[in-house]
Amino acid sequence: MAADDTEAENDAAAIHRACQRALWETTPGDRAELQKLIADLEGYIRQLAPRVAFLALRMQGEMQSTALVVLRHADEVLDEAAPSEDLSARLYDLGVVARALLTLHERPGDLIALAEAPGDELSADLCGWLVALPPMDPPEA
DSSP states (O other), X not given: OOHHHHHHHHHHHHHHXXXXXXXXXXXXXXXXXXXHHHHHHHHHHHHHHHHHHHHHTTOOHHHHHHHHHHHHHHHXXXXXXXXOSSHHHHHHHHHHHHHHHHHHHHOOOXXXXXXXXXXXXXXXXXXXXXXXXXXXOOOOO
């Protein structure tokens, strides 16, 4: 197994644990611990969203539609204007988005070849996430 594969598995395991903690365990009573978990989830979302945006170019049908909705929620939850007074609610919102992104990243469904992926109409709807677009045909001379 390559080092990158091991690192990706460790990241996925860490994200799973953080989501489990945010969504199904008792909210940490210690404010510092709660803020750290929130910061961790924000980082995981920033890490996963561009990867899912890239995969969304190759997803099909409902999976692609779902990815676009989840990416929109990722934008909203990371926006500076996102509600942050209630830390427990913020933790839950981040956990939901991080878990959805991880699921889409791990199980994107059948992917089409990048050369066949639609370009302009989809790339314009990826919520501002940086994505790699398929190569364009060279201009005719």
